Amino acid sequence: MHILWNQIDRSAWDAAQTQAGGALQQDWAYGASLSVPGVTCHRAEVILDGETVALAQFICRRYAFVLSIALCTRGPLWLKPMPATVRARIFKEIKRSLPLPRPRLALFSPEITDPDDASVTRLMRVMTGYSTLMIDLTRSNAQLRSEMDARWRNRLGAAEKAELIIVNDEVEPKYVQWLLAAEQAQRRQKSFHGLPVAFVERYIQAGTQEKQTALILHAEHQQEMIAAMLFLIHGSVATYHIGWSDQAGRETNAHKLILWHAFELLRARGVNTLDMGGVNTHDLPGISRFKLGMGGTVVTYAGMFV
Numbered sequence: 001m002h003i004l005w006n007q008i009d010r011s012a013w014d015a016a017q018t019q020a021g022g023a024l025q026q027d028w029a030y031g032a033s034l035s036v037p038g039v040t041c042h043r044a045e046v047i048l049d050g051e052t053v054a055l056a057q058f059i060c061r062r063y064a065f066v067l068s069i070a071l072c073t074r075g076p077l078w079l080k081p082m083p084a085t086v087r088a089r090i091f092k093e094i095k096r097s098l099p100l101p102r103p104r105l106a107l108f109s110p111e112i113t114d115p116d117d118a119s120v121t122r123l124m125r126v127m128t129g130y131s132t133l134m135i136d137l138t139r140s141n142a143q144l145r146s147e148m149d150a151r152w153r154n155r156l157g158a159a160e161k162a163e164l165i166i167v168n169d170e171v172e173p174k175y176v177q178w179l180l181a182a183e184q185a186q187r188r189q190k191s192f193h194g195l196p197v198a199f200v201e202r203y204i205q206a207g208t209q210e211k212q213t214a215l216i217l218h219a220e221h222q223q224e225m226i227a228a229m230l231f232l233i234h235g236s237v238a239t240y241h242i243g244w245s246d247q248a249g250r251e252t253n254a255h256k257l258i259l260w261h262a263f264e265l266l267r268a269r270g271v272n273t274l275d276m277g278g279v280n281t282h283d284l285p286g287i288s289r290f291k292l293g294m295g296g297t298v299v300t301y302a303g304m305f306v
Helices: 010-020 028-034 084-097 141-146 150-160 173-190 198-206 247-251 254-268 285-292
Strands: 002-005 039-048 051-063 067-073 104-109 125-127 131-136 165-168 214-221 224-234 237-245 273-278 297-300
Touching (some): 002 084, 010 028, 010 051, 028 039, 028 051, 028 198, 039 084, 084 104, 141 254, 150 254, 165 254, 173 198, 173 214, 173 237, 198 214, 214 254, 224 247, 247 254, 254 273
Antiparallel strands (some): 002 039, 051 067, 165 214, 214 224, 224 237
């Protein structure tokens, strides 16, 4: 087994990301977007019997000039089925060869759902799992609609009758900047945090084709913008990233109609899975109920391991 660090080229990584249906956090553009002063990105290619079998992207920081911490979120990307014992060896070898000064800490939050999976039995779990909602866009519109909660489906029907216009903003800079300003104001008002809003512009710029890297839709009513949504596209998967709505948007269920249109537009870009992001009914009950009403599948990952 060999671990090659920071040698794979962008096109090979992107092809593997698409093949594996990798998460946003393992996308090349994600790592490039977070590579700012004080933060580095390291990418591992795992070679076994002459074949690339896994990739892992780490976001790394050094704290107090003493401790290096590397985080591999929702990775590695497994490019072929392997026994748990082999995956355990890969975790061990990645940790051993990580190109950071000691002392260092390598953290993994892999896409496994069983905290007792044999691949991580030699690691220590330090954080419980994260839940997200996955929508399978290979299913027909009729199937997707039938899986929605009845109230969600009825409100979608009401939105379709509300004379709303859904506009594809084609990632135009003026719409990106407007939505990011609205998101910043929304964060201040509701006191919640996330990736820096500037991350979105860097992510779009880091894409090989800007208009294939993100999808921005907004809803208009009586010539007024009342709601908007931003999705980030990474290979065959898209992740819901930002949503904004004013009172009129909430009253007309504009977000439900935007999502319904997004399904078709994402399919047209080769996306077969929509990751709706975190589901946390304790801290974010309203947003979580909105997501859960869509149907789909809730996935709870095993947690973070060191």
